[in-house]
Each structure stands twice: as structure tokens, then as C-alpha cells.
Amino acid sequence: MFKQTLRAAVLTAAVVPAFAGEIAPDTVLNAGNYESLKNETLGGRSLDSLLSDTQKWMVREKGLSMNLQPQWQAPGLPADLKETTDKYRGQTQLDAANNRISGYTAGMPFPDIDVNDPDAAKKVVWNNYLAGPIGYTSSADFGFALFSMDRGFERKNSWFYRRLYMSGRYGTAEATLDGGKEHYRQILYAYYPEDIRGLGTVTYRYMDGRLDDIFAYVKSVRRVRRLSGGAWFDPIGGTDLLSDEPWILSGYPGWYKDQKLAQKRWQLMPVGDPKNPGWVKDAKTRAEEYPYVETEQKPYGMPKLQWVPREVSKWRRPPSTTTRARPGTATSSTRSFTWPTTTTRRATCGRCSSCRGCGGSRTRPRARKRSARSKPTT
Numbered sequence: 001m002f003k004q005t006l007r008a009a010v011l012t013a014a015v016v017p018a019f020a021g022e023i024a025p026d027t028v029l030n031a032g033n034y035e036s037l038k039n040e041t042l043g044g045r046s047l048d049s050l051l052s053d054t055q056k057w058m059v060r061e062k063g064l065s066m067n068l069q070p071q072w073q074a075p076g077l078p079a080d081l082k083e084t085t086d087k088y089r090g091q092t093q094l095d096a097a098n099n100r101i102s103g104y105t106a107g108m109p110f111p112d113i114d115v116n117d118p119d120a121a122k123k124v125v126w127n128n129y130l131a132g133p134i135g136y137t138s139s140a141d142f143g144f145a146l147f148s149m150d151r152g153f154e155r156k157n158s159w160f161y162r163r164l165y166m167s168g169r170y171g172t173a174e175a176t177l178d179g180g181k182e183h184y185r186q187i188l189y190a191y192y193p194e195d196i197r198g199l200g201t202v203t204y205r206y207m208d209g210r211l212d213d214i215f216a217y218v219k220s221v222r223r224v225r226r227l228s229g230g231a232w233f234d235p236i237g238g239t240d241l242l243s244d245e246p247w248i249l250s251g252y253p254g255w256y257k258d259q260k261l262a263q264k265r266w267q268l269m270p271v272g273d274p275k276n277p278g279w280v281k282d283a284k285t286r287a288e289e290y291p292y293v294e295t296e297q298k299p300y301g302m303p304k305l306q307w308v309p310r311e312v313s314k315w316r317r318p319p320s321t322t323t324r325a326r327p328g329t330a331t332s333s334t335r336s337f338t339w340p341t342t343t344t345r346r347a348t349c350g351r352c353s354s355c356r357g358c359g360g361s362r363t364r365p366r367a368r369k370r371s372a373r374s375k376p377t378t
Contacts, residue, residue, distance in 0.1 A: 022070075023047065029066040029307075034059055042268075043070040043309045050268045050309050062149070063299040072271055072308035081131060084170035085111050094119060094126070099254040100209060106168045106175035107131060121259040121315040129253050136169035138162070143192075143279060144239050145290055147301030153286055158192035167207055183207050189217075201227070209254045263314040270305040 023042045034056075038048040047068075051059075058064035085107035092109035093102050096119045101109060108131040110123035117123070139162035146154045166182035169175050182204060189200025196219070204213040211229025218225055232243050232251045244251035253259070272278060272292055283289035287296055294302040 023068055025069055027068045029059060029068055031060050031063065042068055045266055045309055050266055052267060055268065064302055066268065066307040067305070068268075069306045069308045072306070072310075074310075075274065078135070078171075080135065080171040081107060084175070085131070088175075094122060096122060099256070099258070101126060104130065104168070104207075105180070106170055115261065115264060115313075121261040121313075122253065124261070124313055124315065125249055125253045125259050128248055130168045132247060134163075134165070135171040136165045141279075141281065144236070144241070145279075145293065146239070147293070147295075149299040149301055152300040153295060156192070157190060157196060158281075159188060159190050161186060161188040163187075181207060205252070209252050259315050261313060262316045265312060265314065266309050267312050268307040269310040269312065270303055270307055272305055 021040050022044075023037060023040045027037070029037060029047075038046075038051075040047050042050060055064070055066075059066065088105045088107050089111060092104040094100075094110070095102065099122055108127050110127055113120050113123050113127075139160070141158065141160050143156055143158040145156045148154055163184050163186040165184045166177045167175075167180045168183070169177070184203075184205050186203045186205070187200065188203070189198065190196045191198075198219050199217065201214055201216045206212070212232060214227040214229065214231055216225050216227050217223075232255070234243055235241065236243055236246075276291065278290070278292045280289050280291065289295075292304050294300055294304055
């Protein structure tokens with residue numbers, strides 16, 4: 001009887017899968033333990049389901065390490081933003097066909113979004129674009145640190161920007177300035193390294209979707225030039241980061257043909273400590289200067305952050321047959337946009353036959369005159 005009971009217990013154990021364990025906080029996920037941890041749970045959800053395909057590839061192939069945390073207390077919206085949103089709730093209307101809004105004053109334009117709404121993605125993008133946790137003005141030093149995964153730190157450049165919001169202001173008595181025609185005015189200039197020190201731009205962004213008015217000081221010619229309004233899609237400071245990518249989406253939402261809500265899911269997202277800056281300007285060592293970046297061992301440049309499960313909304317920008325790319329760029333399914341119908345005013349520095357707003361950084365090659373003396377003799 002005992003043998004039969006033992007045999008039945010062994011068979012039962014063979015067919016019933018083992019229950020997944022909960023991953024302890026501060027566990028570091030890497031290529032060495034990925035296979036053993038992927039079926040475990042983090043915050044009650046399977047680790048494998050919390051990772052995107054790109055994250056899995058980065059862990060397995062590129063050496064990304066993740067400090068796992070089961071939960072994180074996200075900071076709430078500023079009280080001023082909540083108050084302003086409630087004050088103007090329901091006033092904003094969306095023209096879905098043209099992806100334009102009307103009736104907006106301040107706060108979050110679409111505080112109540114139904115995920116089943118076909119225009120849900122557009123409303124999410126407009127909320128992010130107009131109601132960031134900034135207030136009515138912001139300024140900061142920022143920079144770009146460029147790393148090689150094999151060689152380590154290569155170079156950096158440092159910038160300063162100041163932005164004054166003209167519409168959607170909260171935390172102040174005036175919700176709009178200048179009649180609400182402008183979104184913001186911004187000054188941006190570089191101060192390190194010396195070869196780009198003094199390079200800067202002044203930008204006027206509008207609420208109706210017309211292209212930006214951008215004026216740049218070009219150090220090489222010591223002149224102010226007017227740039228093409230299409231600079232919102234150009235790389236920043238010699239990096240592969242595009243001008244529309246800071247703050248998730250910095251370009252005017254209507255410049256993209258469409259946005260669609262593709263998926264809502266839980267995914268691991270990186271978070272830093274809001275009490276500690278990600279860049280310490282006067283640090284003595286590289287590790288102290290960039291506390292959230294791997295600077296001491298390969299692969300260099302990897303984020304040193306905590307990763308927590310967050311509910312995210314994934315949206316996509318589908319291509320369109322009416323979409324055309326900027327000169328010199330290709331249209332793709334992930335970055336398709338439509339030029340505004342307003343007239344584009346390009347810079348005319350007179351230094352080349354087809355000025356694209358370089359501000360004189362590209363000079364016209366001089367024609368070489370050949371004289372009889374310079375001709376080779378036979």
C-alpha cells in the first residue's frame with residue numbers, strides 16, 4: 001500500500017508543473033541567469049511577459065543588466081495641474097481627421113480617455129504634448145555623453161535651454177499669453193566643448209500647427225540665420241537622437257498623419273531616483289559624473305537603473321500614401337509624418353544653390369580656373 005501511494009505521488013509530481021517563485025527585490029537580471037528567471041514572477045506577473053523583444057535581445061546579446069524591483073511608487077500629477085485640468089475640463093475638441101484641437105486653454109486637454117475610443121492614441125499624445133509636469137516655464141543644463149560599448153567614454157557636449165510657455169500654463173494667474181497663438185518660446189545654446197560654444201537657437205512654436213520659426217547663431221560665420229521649420233526632425237548635437245524625441249514626443253502631434261493605440265500591457269520600465277541627478281557637473285570621476293550609466297566596465301554606456309513593472313500604452317504611427325519625407329531622408333512605417341500646408345520659409349544664406357537651412361555651415365565649392373600654363377604637356 002505504501003509503495004502504491006509513493007508511486008502515485010511520484011507520477012503526480014511528474015505531470016504537475018512547479019509553481020513559479022517570486023523574484024526578490026534587487027535581483028540583477030543578466031544573460032547568465034535569464035533562462036532560470038524568465039519563468040519566475042515579478043510583482044505577480046511572469047518576468048518573460050514583462051520584457052519586450054528588444055529588452056530580451058539586449059539582455060541576452062548585448063550585456064544589459066537589470067536591477068529588478070517588484071513595485072515603485074510613481075509621483076502623482078502636480079496639484080496645480082490637477083486644479084487647472086478640472087477648471088477647463090471638457091472644453092477641448094479634437095478634429096480627428098486633421099489631428100487638430102480647438103477650445104484648449106490649459107491643463108490636460110483630454111483627462112478622461114476610453115481605451116476603446118478610436119482616437120484614444122491621439123488624445124494620449126495631445127495630453128503628453130500639452131500637459132507635462134512643467135508649469136509655465138522651465139530651464140536646465142543638459143548634455144550628451146557618447147560611449148562606445150567596447151572603448152568606453154568618447155566625448156560629451158553640454159547645453160543650456162530655457163522655455164517660456166505661452167499656452168497651457170498652470171501655476172500662474174495667466175493661463176495664456178499673446179492670445180494663445182503660440183505654444184512656447186525657447187532659447188537653446190551650447191557651452192561645451194569650445195568648438196561649439198556659443199552656438200544657439202531661438203524657437204517659436206505655434207498652436208495651429210504651422211512650422212516653427214527658428215533663428216540660429218552660427219559661430220563659423222558669426223551671423224544669425226533663419227533655419228527651416230523642418231528642423232524638428234533633425235538630429236540633436238551630432239547624436240542619433242531626433243529633435244522630436246525628448247519628452248517622448250516633442251513634435252507637434254498634427255505633423256504626424258495618424259496615431260493608433262496598439263496595445264496596453266505591463267512592461268519593465270527604467271526609473272531613477274528623483275532625489276539624485278543623473279548628471280553631476282563638477283564630479284571628479286566619470287562614475288560620479290554619470291551615476292546612472294555604466295562607465296567602469298564593458299559593455300560601457302548601459303543604464304544603471306532600477307526596472308519596475310508599469311502599465312504602458314503602446315501606440316504606433318501608421319504610414320500614409322500622402323506622407324513624404326524631408327529631403328535626404330526615407331519614409332518608414334514607424335516615422336511617417338505630413339508636412340503642414342503652410343508655406344515653408346527656408347534659410348537663404350546664398351552659400352549654395354539649394355539652401356536647406358544649414359546657416360552657412362556648408363559652403364559652395366569654388367570653381368577652379370584652368371589656364372594654359374596649368375595644362376599638362378604631352
